Amino acid sequence: MLKMPFDTKGEGPPLVLVGGGLTGYASWIPHQERLAATRKVHRVQPLAVQFGLEQRPLPAGYSVKMESGALASTIEDLGVGGPVDLVAWSYGAAITLEYALDHPERVRTLTLIEPPAFWTLDATGSWDDESRRESEAVRALYAEMRSRGTVSEDDLATFVQAVAISPPGKNPRDLPGWPAWFKHRRSLLAGDAPWQVHDTKERLSAFDRPVLLVKGTGSSRFLHRIIDALAGALPRAEVVELPGGHAPQLVAMDAFLKRLATFEER
Numbered sequence: 456m457l458k459m460p461f462d463t464k465g466e467g468p469p470l471v472l473v474g475g476g477l478t479g480y481a482s483w484i485p486h487q488e489r490l491a492a493t494r495k496v497h498r499v500q501p502l503a504v505q506f507g508l509e510q511r512p513l514p515a516g517y518s519v520k521m522e523s524g525a526l527a528s529t530i531e532d533l534g535v536g537g538p539v540d541l542v543a544w545s546y547g548a549a550i551t552l553e554y555a556l557d558h559p560e561r562v563r564t565l566t567l568i569e570p571p572a573f574w575t576l577d578a579t580g581s582w583d584d585e586s587r588r589e590s591e592a593v594r595a596l597y598a599e600m601r602s603r604g605t606v607s608e609d610d611l612a613t614f615v616q617a618v619a620i621s622p623p624g625k626n627p628r629d630l631p632g633w634p635a636w637f638k639h640r641r642s643l644l645a646g647d648a649p650w651q652v653h654d655t656k657e658r659l660s661a662f663d664r665p666v667l668l669v670k671g672t673g674s675s676r677f678l679h680r681i682i683d684a685l686a687g688a689l690p691r692a693e694v695v696e697l698p699g700g701h702a703p704q705l706v707a708m709d710a711f712l713k714r715l716a717t718f719e720e721r
Contacts, residue, residue: 456524456525456528457502457514457525457528458525458528458529458532459499459500459501459502459505459522459525459526459528459529460480460500460505461480461497461498461499461500461529461533462480462487462497462498463495463496463497463498463533464487464488464491464495464496465487465490465491465492465493465494465495465496466494466495467493467494467495468494468495469494469495469496469497469533469535469539469540470490470494470495470496470497470539470540470542471497471499471530471533471535471540471541471542472486472487472496472497472498472499472542472543473499473501473526473541473542473543473544473547473548473550473551474498474499474500474504474544474547475501475543475544475545475546475547475548476501476503476504476545476546476571476643476645477504477545477546477614477615477620477636477639477640477642477643478504478635478636478639479500479501479504479505479508479547479639479642480498480499480500481635481639482544482702482705483498483544484498485708486704486708486712489712490712497533499526499529499547501522501546501547501642502514502521502522502525503517503522503546503642503644503645503648504639504642506641507639507640507641507642507643507644508638508639508641508642510641512604513644513645517645517646517648518648518651518652519549519550519648519649519651519652520553520652522550522553522648523550523551523553523554523557526550526551526554527554527557527558527561530554530561537563538560538561538562538563538664539561539562539563540563540564540566540719541554541555541562541564541565541566542566542568542715543566543567543568543570544568544704545568545569545570545618545701546570546571546645546649548567548568548569548570548571548572549570549571549572549649549652551565551567551570552565552567552570552572553652555664556654556658556659556662559662559663559664562664563664564664564665564667564718564719565664565665565666565667566666566667566668566669566715566718567666567667567668567669567685568669568671568703568704569669569670569671569674569678569681569682569701569703570678570681570685571677571681572649572652572681572685573590573649573650573652573677573681574652574653574654575654575681575684575685575688576677576680576681576684577653578654578655578656578659578684578688579656579684579687579688581680581681581683581684581687582680583676583680585676586676586677586680587677589617589676589677590650590677592617593614593617593618593677594647594650596610596613596614596617597643597645597646597647598646598647600643600644600646601644601645601646601647604644606640606641606643606644608628608637610640610643611627611636611637611640611643612626612627612628614643615627615632615636617675618674618675618678619671619673619674619675619678619700619701620632620636620700620701620702621700622673622700623673656688659685659688659689660688660689660690662689662690663690663691664691665691665693665718666685666689666691666692666693667692667693667694667695667714667715667718668682668685668686668689668692668693668694668695669682669694669695669696669697669703669704669711669714670682670694670695670696670697670703671696671697671698671699671700671701671702671703671706672696672697672698672699672703673698673699673700674700674701674703675701678701682694693718697710697711697714
C-alpha cells in the first residue's frame with residue numbers, strides 16, 4: 456500500500472495538514488511551526504508532489520482514490536487515536552474530501568481550502584459557462600503536460616495565473632514564490648485525475664462532521680463555485696472568505712489561523 460511522506464512536530468491534540476498539488480507539504484511549514492506550540496502537527500505530502508520531486512513517473516492507474524488511500528494508510532501509521540482534525544489545500548483538499556467521505560468516523564473536523572472537486576459541480580448542477588470554460592482550459596493544460604511528460608516554465612506560469620496563485624497583472628517569474636513553484640513543477644504531471652472523480656450529492660449530505668470551507672478573494676470562479684456547491688450540500692458547513700486568491704491561508708495567515716482555532720474549538 457502506498458503511503459504519503461509526513462513530518463511531525465509538537466505535542467498535544469493531533470492535527471493533519473495535507474499539502475496542495477504544486478508545492479505540497481512545504482506550504483504548511485510556517486503553519487506547523489506556529490501550531491506545534493500546542494498541538495501535534497503532521498504535515499502530509501501528496502504522492503504526485505513527492506513523485507515529481509523524485510523525478511519518478513506516477514504509478515499505473517494513478518487517481519485521486521489512490522491518493523486518498525495513501526492518506527488513509529499514512530494516518531493509520533501516525534497512530535492517531537480517535538477522530539482527527541484535517542486541514543487541506545487545493546488538490547490536497549480534493550484528496551482529503553475523498554478520504555473524509557470514505558472514513559467519516561476518522562474525522563473530527565474538516566477544513567478545505569478551495570478544493571478542485573469538480574464532481575461536486577456535476578452532482579449539484581452548479582456549473583455555469585464561465586466556470587466550465589476555466590475548468591476546461593486548466594484540464595487541457597494538465598493533459599498537455601502529462602502527454603509530454605514535462606512542465607515548462609510557460610506551463611507553470613500559465614497554471615499559477617489560471618488558478619490565481621499569482622496575482623492578476625503580475626509576471627509569475629518575478630514573484631517570491633517562483634523558485635519554489637519551479638522546483639515543484641513536476642507535481643503538475645498528475646494529469647486530469649481531479650476531473651475523473653464521480654460521486655453523488657447524497658454522499659455529501661450524509662457527511663455529518665463540521666466542515667470549514669475557505670475561499671480566497673479573487674480566486675478562480677470554478678473554485679468558488681465548488682465551495683458554494685459544497686456549502687449547499689454538506690449539512691454542517693461554514694464558509695469564510697479571506698484575501699489571497701488561491702492561497703488565502705498563506706496571504707492571510709494570521710486571519711486563517713485565528714478562524715481555524717475558533718472553528719476547531721468544539
